[in-house]
Amino acid sequence: MWSIKLRYRKQWSSFEIIILGFAGVILAGALLLMLPVASREGNVTPFTETLFTATSAACVTGLAVRDTGSYWSVFGQSVILLLIQIGGLGVVTIAVSIAMLSGRKISLMQRSTMQDAISAPKVGGIVRLTRFILKGTFGIELLGALFLLPVFFRDYGGKGIWMALFHSVSAFCNAGFDLLGKTDHLYPSLTSYVGNPLVNLTIMGLIVTGGIGFLTWDDIYTKKYHFRQYCMQSKVILLTSLFLIFVPAAFFFFRDFAGMPVKERTLCALFQSVTTRTAGFNTADLSGMTGASQAIMIVLMMIGGAPGSTAGGMKITTFAVLTANASATFRQREDTQMFGRRVGQEVLKNASTILMMYLFLVLMGGMVISVAENLPISECLFETASAVGTVGLTLGITPQLGVLSKGILIALMFLGRVGGLTLVYAAMPGRKSAHAKMPLEKINVG
Amino acid sequence: MWSIKLRYRKQWSSFEIIILGFAGVILAGALLLMLPVASREGNVTPFTETLFTATSAACVTGLAVRDTGSYWSVFGQSVILLLIQIGGLGVVTIAVSIAMLSGRKISLMQRSTMQDAISAPKVGGIVRLTRFILKGTFGIELLGALFLLPVFFRDYGGKGIWMALFHSVSAFCNAGFDLLGKTDHLYPSLTSYVGNPLVNLTIMGLIVTGGIGFLTWDDIYTKKYHFRQYCMQSKVILLTSLFLIFVPAAFFFFRDFAGMPVKERTLCALFQSVTTRTAGFNTADLSGMTGASQAIMIVLMMIGGAPGSTAGGMKITTFAVLTANASATFRQREDTQMFGRRVGQEVLKNASTILMMYLFLVLMGGMVISVAENLPISECLFETASAVGTVGLTLGITPQLGVLSKGILIALMFLGRVGGLTLVYAAMPGRKSAHAKMPLEKINVG
Ligand SMILES: [K+]
Numbered sequence: 001m002w003s004i005k006l007r008y009r010k011q012w013s014s015f016e017i018i019i020l021g022f023a024g025v026i027l028a029g030a031l032l033l034m035l036p037v038a039s040r041e042g043n044v045t046p047f048t049e050t051l052f053t054a055t056s057a058a059c060v061t062g063l064a065v066r067d068t069g070s071y072w073s074v075f076g077q078s079v080i081l082l083l084i085q086i087g088g089l090g091v092v093t094i095a096v097s098i099a100m101l102s103g104r105k106i107s108l109m110q111r112s113t114m115q116d117a118i119s120a121p122k123v124g125g126i127v128r129l130t131r132f133i134l135k136g137t138f139g140i141e142l143l144g145a146l147f148l149l150p151v152f153f154r155d156y157g158g159k160g161i162w163m164a165l166f167h168s169v170s171a172f173c174n175a176g177f178d179l180l181g182k183t184d185h186l187y188p189s190l191t192s193y194v195g196n197p198l199v200n201l202t203i204m205g206l207i208v209t210g211g212i213g214f215l216t217w218d219d220i221y222t223k224k225y226h227f228r229q230y231c232m233q234s235k236v237i238l239l240t241s242l243f244l245i246f247v248p249a250a251f252f253f254f255r256d257f258a259g260m261p262v263k264e265r266t267l268c269a270l271f272q273s274v275t276t277r278t279a280g281f282n283t284a285d286l287s288g289m290t291g292a293s294q295a296i297m298i299v300l301m302m303i304g305g306a307p308g309s310t311a312g313g314m315k316i317t318t319f320a321v322l323t324a325n326a327s328a329t330f331r332q333r334e335d336t337q338m339f340g341r342r343v344g345q346e347v348l349k350n351a352s353t354i355l356m357m358y359l360f361l362v363l364m365g366g367m368v369i370s371v372a373e374n375l376p377i378s379e380c381l382f383e384t385a386s387a388v389g390t391v392g393l394t395l396g397i398t399p400q401l402g403v404l405s406k407g408i409l410i411a412l413m414f415l416g417r418v419g420g421l422t423l424v425y426a427a428m429p430g431r432k433s434a435h436a437k438m439p440l441e442k443i444n445v446g
Numbered sequence: 447m448w449s450i451k452l453r454y455r456k457q458w459s460s461f462e463i464i465i466l467g468f469a470g471v472i473l474a475g476a477l478l479l480m481l482p483v484a485s486r487e488g489n490v491t492p493f494t495e496t497l498f499t500a501t502s503a504a505c506v507t508g509l510a511v512r513d514t515g516s517y518w519s520v521f522g523q524s525v526i527l528l529l530i531q532i533g534g535l536g537v538v539t540i541a542v543s544i545a546m547l548s549g550r551k552i553s554l555m556q557r558s559t560m561q562d563a564i565s566a567p568k569v570g571g572i573v574r575l576t577r578f579i580l581k582g583t584f585g586i587e588l589l590g591a592l593f594l595l596p597v598f599f600r601d602y603g604g605k606g607i608w609m610a611l612f613h614s615v616s617a618f619c620n621a622g623f624d625l626l627g628k629t630d631h632l633y634p635s636l637t638s639y640v641g642n643p644l645v646n647l648t649i650m651g652l653i654v655t656g657g658i659g660f661l662t663w664d665d666i667y668t669k670k671y672h673f674r675q676y677c678m679q680s681k682v683i684l685l686t687s688l689f690l691i692f693v694p695a696a697f698f699f700f701r702d703f704a705g706m707p708v709k710e711r712t713l714c715a716l717f718q719s720v721t722t723r724t725a726g727f728n729t730a731d732l733s734g735m736t737g738a739s740q741a742i743m744i745v746l747m748m749i750g751g752a753p754g755s756t757a758g759g760m761k762i763t764t765f766a767v768l769t770a771n772a773s774a775t776f777r778q779r780e781d782t783q784m785f786g787r788r789v790g791q792e793v794l795k796n797a798s799t800i801l802m803m804y805l806f807l808v809l810m811g812g813m814v815i816s817v818a819e820n821l822p823i824s825e826c827l828f829e830t831a832s833a834v835g836t837v838g839l840t841l842g843i844t845p846q847l848g849v850l851s852k853g854i855l856i857a858l859m860f861l862g863r864v865g866g867l868t869l870v871y872a873a874m875p876g877r878k879s880a881h882a883k884m885p886l887e888k889i890n891v892g
Pocket residue numbers: 060061062174175176278279280390391392
């Protein structure tokens with residue numbers, strides 16, 4: 001009897017597992033952060049604030065309503081770091097890893113969920129890929145921490161070890177949380193290290209490494225220097241990333257940071273460009289940047305990083321597909337092509353949907369917050385783009401937002417991290433039975 | 447010999463004819479406006495300013511670098527009105543009309559050019575359609591002038607006849623030029639009639655009539671009250687227009703114009719919503735509106751009006767197709783559908799291209815102007831969206847712009863009126879010979 005009953009249990013789809021697992025981790029994190037031991041002063045932090053913090057950490061966003069360095073205790077910071085690491089790797093990777101480490105056989109169901117979670121091209125090799133992801137992540141995070149150690153040890157002594165580790169993980173996972181705040185100087189991010197090449201280059205290296213995605217690394221690792229043999233997706237990610245790093249950096253260099261010496265100015269422009277698409281650290285005061293630069297940053301935040309990476313946003317592949325499609329239209333070619341490969345119609349359909357969805361969410365969210373809080377729309381758009389791109393940069397308005405606005409940002413962060421299409425596929429029952437094709441009718445656009 | 451030579455002349459494509467005809471009209475207008483007799487003071491106005499004015503008029507935009515009412519003479523205003531009428535009807539409609547009126551037979555070439563110019567579904571019935579467009583346009587403009595006459599006659603005496611006619615044509619063509627400026631009160635638009643129901647309702651009626659397009663009117667005229675029999679395109683245009691008029695109007699009503707009595711406030715909110723998508727008149731000071739409302743206006747300006755109408759922008763059908771596509775993705779349907787009809791893949795490809803192009807142009811243009819003029823980015827984006835949507839609303843910065851910024855706005859207005867795809871098709875030689883299909887390769891988006 002029992003076994004029959006068990007067989008009747010609902011079969012979860014991989015998308016439902018991803019979302020529920022994620023939500024569960026966030027809820028657990030929020031409850032842990034409410035414990036008095038989590039805050040430096042021994043307070044019970046209100047649930048709305050811990051939920052915001054846990055969502056921000058697990059979604060590797062970095063928006064904060066409490067200064068991480070001065071408000072939370074080492075226990076609280078550890079909870080946040082754990083959430084960041086889980087969020088960066090993804091709940092499914094974690095679950096599969098635990099199953100692997102405990103020696104269990106990975107079921108086909110788990111493999112296929114893992115495939116959906118990291119957008120892997122095929123089910124085969126998932127176990128090998130998971131191992132690669134784990135080794136790569138911890139290896140690089142450790143390496144990053146070693147590079148950061150000299151500076152933090154010099155500035156903070158023994159505590160510097162914890163700080164080097166925290167910032168390395170936070171950077172690789174593109175989380176953007178920092179521990180540098182003091183009670184008399186909240187939310188400083190990395191501004192005190194604006195001219196430090198070691199910190200700048202290490203953090204940038206970690207961000208870029210984390211942001212181009214595990215699949216790209218696997219491709220690079222497998223095929224080494226043979227760029228032509230890379231998957232089309234890896235080529236697109238690598239080249240688009242280069243473009244999206246250096247072009248905005250050049251703009252920032254010429255338009256901002258006028259008072260700085262050239263070396264510092266170069267680092268600063270480059271850092272702000274690298275960090276904007278998803279990492280969320282900053283070494284300069286963003287509200288002091290020009291309006292045009294802030295607009296570029298909003299666009300970069302919405303574009304985000306690579307699929308199957310620690311980054312959020314609508315993803316650089318979406319941006320690349322839409323651009324390639326425009327180029328194909330202009331050249332009157334029937335198919336959208338990149339690097340000698342055709343892109344499917346389904347992909348354009350999804351990319352176009354995602355663009356509309358992100359534009360809609362950022363605009364609507366920004367508008368509601370602007371109305372609810374009576375704040376300038378440009379600052380609110382910066383905030384919503386930052387949330388949906390899981391970036392975490394802010395012009396400074398996050399901490400004083402009301403419950404409605406916090407709720408909107410929480411929803412946007414979750415959506416940005418889980419990915420719009422995952423949410424859609426989870427909410428909807430499997431592909432509907434084939435409808436009768438409607439007759440085609442002409443409609444003019446543009 | 448002669449006839450042989452003549453046969454060798456280049457065959458222009460319809461898109462080239464549309465663009466060159468348009469450019470020719472603008473150039474002629476700019477030269478006429480340079481004549482001393484065109485300005486009230488008998489000045490020779492600089493070419494950059496007359497080119498801007500002529501482009502703005504022929505592209506029915508309404509951005510002005512000289513106050514139309516106080517700077518230009520009646521001759522100058524007549525040139526502007528003629529340009530507006532040509533721009534509103536379209537150069538090709540004008541050319542075909544002249545050929546028809548002179549009793550000549552309309553060649554297949556002309557019919558097909560006309561078809562492309564007004565985005566008509568088929569070549570057949572073009573002559574009938576042209577007649578319908580001419581009768582409809584002049585009939586409605588005359589009717590509008592009669593409605594406006596009492597108010598303008600009361601306020602301006604005999605000159606009121608000219609003013610009623612000018613504003614009726616300017617409203618129906620969605621041009622947004624007005625003659626109400628005085629040397630001590632420049633660029634007032636219709637602010638002095640903010641509470642006048644007759645002026646408000648007449649102008650709104652003219653704007654909406656002109657903005658939904660000749661093809662829609664032809665559909666309504668042919669099928670009367672049988673909404674179900676309308677083309678899918680007409681249904682989409684009518685319903686999307688209703689949505690895009692009343693939803694923003696409700697927002698403006700609650701967020702802006704707080705000091706006004708309810709009747710005036712309703713009119714004012716409705717007017718600002720109707721005018722924003724392409725007409726460009728205003729009855730309220732736009733720079734006094736909230737940031738959120740200004741952001742909505744930027745979106746509305748980019749969306750614009752119906753294809754084959756006097757309106758600019760990326761067109762409401764583009765917006766509708768992209769939204770329907772998003773809805774189809776969410777519901778996991780393979781095909782994009784509207785009103786029981788399927789939308790072709792080619793249409794989505796074009797719609798997506800247009801969205802990317804407009805986003806790119808508005809952002810890049812706004813950024814360059816912001817840098818060149820040292821103005822806030824939000825105001826510059828408002829200006830570029832206004833130009834590309836051929837709207838003509840401004841937060842007040844147009845008149846003092848430099849040559850580079852004026853050039854950008856001229857280019858955007860031209861592109862917005864001619865339509866992005868027309869330009870593309872004209873610039874590129876006909877559809878390239880079929881390429882070998884590239885192999886399909888998977889890429890993840892979102
Ligand atoms: K982040």
